[in-house]
Amino acid sequence: MSAFLKSFAPKSSGDLARIGVMIALAALILFGALRYDYFLSPFNILSFLRYNSMFALIALGMAFVIITGGIDLSVGAVAALASVVSALLSPYSWYAGLAGGICAGLAVGLINGVVITRLRIQPFIATLAAMLAANGTALLLANNQSVSVSYDSGFTVIGQDDFLGFPIPAWIALGAYILGWIFLERSRSGRHVLAIGDGEHTAALMGLKVQRTLLGVYAFSGLLAGLAGVILASQFGAGQPTEGVGWELFAIASVVVGGTLLTGGSGSVGATLAGALLLGMVFNVLNFENGLGWISLSAYWQSVIRGLFLLVVVVLQARLTARSAT
Template structure:
C-alpha cells in the first residue's frame, strides 16, 4: 500500500517533477546523514525522529487537502494546542476519553471553519485566522495559562510514548492516516471533487459537484487531524500545552508546497506531502547533529527562520517551474 501511495510521483509535468525532487532530496539527506554522523541511523534516532515528526505529518496531511481546494488553514497549530489541553483534562477519566476529547475538539473547530467559509462566504485566510486566535484563547482559558499534566494511571501516555511491533504508536497513527488519505484522493470520487474545486469552485458547482459539502469535509478533516496531533503532543510530553503549536501551520504549508502541491489548488499528492514533512523534519535532525559536532551552534529559534526561508525558496522555485511553459500574452 505504501508503494502505491508514492506511485503518482512519476514525473509528467513540472508539478510531478517537484514531487520526485522532494523524494530525491529526502533520500540524499538520509545518505548524507548516514555518512557524516555515527549514530544517525541508530534505532534510537530513527524511532525518536518518527515519534516526534508524526504530529507534523498529520497536520500536513490535513493541510494538503485544504490547499488542493485552493484554501488555507492557519488554525492547525492552535487547534493542536487546544486539543492537547482538552485531552490532558479528560485523560484522568480514561485514555479513550482523552483521545476522543482531543479529536472532537479539533473536529469541532475544523467544521466551524468549514461552515464560516461555505455559509458566510468568508475567505479561508480570514476565517482560519480568527479560528486560530479563538483556539489559542480557549486553550489558555481551559488551562489557566499553564501546562496541564496528563494522567499516567489510565494508559493515556501510551498513545505518544509506547511502541507497537517495534514501531512508535504515533508513527503507526500517521501511516494509517496517510493510507486513508491516499485512498480518498486516488480511489474515491471525493478526491476528484477536491481537485475540481481547486481548479475552479464556480466551475465545479456548475458541474453539479457538492462544493459546500466537500469543503466542509476537507476543513473538518484538517481540524480532526490537528486534534489528533494535539492528543499525541499531550501523550508524548505528559502535558497539555496551550502555548505550543506556534509555527506549526507554517511547517504544514511548507511540507505541502515542498511536495509539489500548488498553493492555487487543483493538484496534489499525499505521498509527496509525507515526503515533504519528513524532509523538513530531517533538515532539523541534521542541524541537531551538526550542533553536536560543534561546527555550528543554532538555537531552537533559528528553526522558524530556516522554515520561513525554506518555504520562500520553494515557492519561488515552484512559480518558476509552473510558469516555465507559459507564454506572455500577445500585445496588439
C-alpha cells in the same frame, strides 16, 4: 524508443517537484548516514518518527485544504487546544482523552467549514479568526499553564509506547496517510476535491457538492490537528496551551515542498509525507551538526531556516509553473 522514454518524464511542475522532494529526502538520509555515527541508530530513527508524526498529521490535513485552493491557519492553535482538552479528560480514561482531543479539533474544523461555505468568508480570514479563538480558549482552559496528564489511565501509551517495534504515533500517521491516499486517488470524492481546486465555480456547474466537500475538507483538517494535539499531550505528559506556534507554517511548507500548488487543483499525499519528513530531517541533521561543534544554532534559528526554506521553494515552484505554461 524516444516516446517510451518521454512517458516517464515529468508532465508538470508539480510532478517535477514531487520527484525532487523524494530525491532530496534520499540524499539527505544518505548524507546523514555517512557523516554521523548514530544517525541511523534505532534510537534516532524511532525518536524522529515519534516526534514528527504530529507534523505529518497536520500536513496531511493541510494538503487537502490547499488542494481545494484554501488555507487553514488554525491547525497549530487547534493542536494546542486539543492537547489541553485531552490532558483535562485523561484522568477519566485514555479513550476519553483521545476522543476529547479529536472532537475538539473536529469542532473547530467544522466551524471553519461552516464560516467559509455558509457565510462566504475567505479561508484566510476565517481560519485566522479560528486560530485566535482556539489559542485563547486553550489558555483559558489551562489557566495559562501546562496541564499534566494522568499516568494511571494509560493515556501516555498513545504517544510514548511502541507497537511491533514501531512508535504508536507513527502507526497513526501511517494509517492516516494510507486512508488519505485511497480517498484522494481512488474515490470519486477525492476527484471532487481536485476539481474544486481547479475552479470552484466550474465544479458547481458540473453538479458537484462544492459546499459539502469543502466542509468535509476543513473538518478533516481540524480532526487531524486534534489528533496531533492528543499525541502532543500524551508524548510530553502535559497539555501545552502555548505550543503549536508556527505549526501551520510547517504544514504549509511540507505541502508546497511536496509539489502541491498554493492555487489548488493538484496535489499528492505521498509527496506531502515526503515533504514533512524532509523538513523534519533538515532539523535532525542540524541537531547532529550542533553535536559535532561545527555550528551552533539555537532553536530560534529553526524558524528562520524554515521561513527561508519555504520562500525558496515557493519561488522555485512559481518559476517552474511559469516555464511549464510557456
